[in-house]
Amino acid sequence: MAGPMKMRATTTGGTTEVRVLMTHPMTTAQSGQALHFIQNITVKQNGKAVVEAEISQAVSRNPVFSFRLKGGAKGDKIEVSWLDNKGETNKIETAVA
Amino acid sequence: MTRRSLLAFFGLLLAKPLTVLAAWNEQAFGAKTAADALKNIGASAAAPSKDIVIEAPQIAENGAVVPIEISSNIPGTTSIAVVIEKNPFPLAGKFDFKENALPFVKLNVKMGETSDVRVVAVAGGKQFVATREIKVTIGGCGG
Numbered sequence: 001m002a003g004p005m006k007m008r009a010t011t012t013g014g015t016t017e018v019r020v021l022m023t024h025p026m027t028t029a030q031s032g033q034a035l036h037f038i039q040n041i042t043v044k045q046n047g048k049a050v051v052e053a054e055i056s057q058a059v060s061r062n063p064v065f066s067f068r069l070k071g072g073a074k075g076d077k078i079e080v081s082w083l084d085n086k087g088e089t090n091k092i093e094t095a096v097a
Numbered sequence: 098m099t100r101r102s103l104l105a106f107f108g109l110l111l112a113k114p115l116t117v118l119a120a121w122n123e124q125a126f127g128a129k130t131a132a133d134a135l136k137n138i139g140a141s142a143a144a145p146s147k148d149i150v151i152e153a154p155q156i157a158e159n160g161a162v163v164p165i166e167i168s169s170n171i172p173g174t175t176s177i178a179v180v181i182e183k184n185p186f187p188l189a190g191k192f193d194f195k196e197n198a199l200p201f202v203k204l205n206v207k208m209g210e211t212s213d214v215r216v217v218a219v220a221g222g223k224q225f226v227a228t229r230e231i232k233v234t235i236g237g238c239g240g
Contacts, residue, residue, distance in 0.1 A: 015199070028207070030185065039121040043198070050198040056126045058181060058189040058207050060162045060237075066203035 005092040009078045016072030016096055018043060020080045021064045028057040037085055043067055044079040072096055125188050131180050131215060134188040138178055140217040140224040146171060149218050149227035157208065160237030166203040169218040169225075174200035176219040183212035207237040 003023025010017055020043075027033040035057060043051035051067050074096055081091035125137035135141050152166040167177055177200055178191040184207070192202050200218065211232045218225045 028185075030209075045197060048196055050196045051192060051194055051202075053190060053192045053202075054121050054126070055190040055204075056186055056188055058184050058186065060205035060207055064203075064205055066166075066201075068199040068201040069197045070199055071197055 003090075005080070005090055007078065007080060007092045007094045009072075009076075009094055009096045011072045011074060011076075011096050014071060016069040016076070016078075018067045018069065018078055018080070019064070020067075020092070021062065022082055022090070023062055024082075024084065026057060026059055026061045026063065035085065038063060038082045039085050040083040041065070042079075042081050044077075044081075045069060045072065046077050047079075122188075122191070125191075126186060128188060129186065131182045131187040131213075134180050134186075135215075135217065138188070138191060138217065140178065140219070140226070143217050143224035143226035146218070146225035146227055149177075149216050149225060151214065151216055151227055151229040153214065153229060153231050155230075156232045156234065158234045160208040160210070160233040160235055162205045162237065163208050163231060163233070164203070164205050165214065165231075167201065167216050169200040169220070171200075171218055171220040171225055174218045174220040176200075177202060178217040179204075179206070180215040180217065181206060181208055181212050182215065183210050184208060208233045209236045 006021040008019050027036045029035050037057040041053040076096040079093040083089045128134035148170040150168050157163040176193050179189040180187045189206050213228050215228050
């Protein structure tokens with residue numbers, strides 16, 4: 001179920017923008033399907049956690065998030081990982097361009 | 098080291114990462130009213146602020162995907178929470194910013210109906226809130 005992720009991290013004018021897409025059904029109980037959604041997201045820059053998020057089933061299917069970092073250099077390693085309510089997990093790493 | 102203490106040791110090793118990863122505020126996310134959700138993230142007494150910027154469509158045609166962009170211009174903002182007043186479970190997310198992260202997030206949310214969206218920012222241990230109404234033409238909680 002842990003589908004592919006996509007990520008782009010670019011730095012311009014002293015700010016690094018991270019845009020990440022997660023493949024996930026994010027189903028609610030209202031849909032009549034089993035509740036299945038991402039609960040935790042961690043963004044790391046060069047191995048250090050910079051954003052830690054807790055989210056609910058109200059986040060849309062195949063979540064897309066943008067985050068911003070002060071500074072950041074080309075080549076910095078950005079890692080985004082998620083954990084859902086069934087214990088499934090996935091992560092992606094990219095270098096800042 | 099006895100066999101039992103070895104087992105206990107490895108048991109701890111196994112249990113530790115799980116408890117760390119599973120930090121999810123069940124009480125706040127399980128709250129069915131915005132007031133309860135705010136109480137459970139410790140933000141009942143948030144002061145209104147114009148320094149929290151919420152960018153979102155005035156009218157969202159599709160409640161299944163409502164783009165919201167949030168940034169806080171309050172110095173020292175360490176956390177941003179999004180509460181959708183009329184959703185069955187109003188708290189949609191809570192974002193903690195550390196190190197180099199700027200207090201900014203863009204995300205897509207589901208909205209069941211037209212609702213106020215409250216954004217709570219925490220800075221220097223104080224809570225601030227900004228509210229924005231988003232009209233929804235077709236609700237999106239079936240997704």
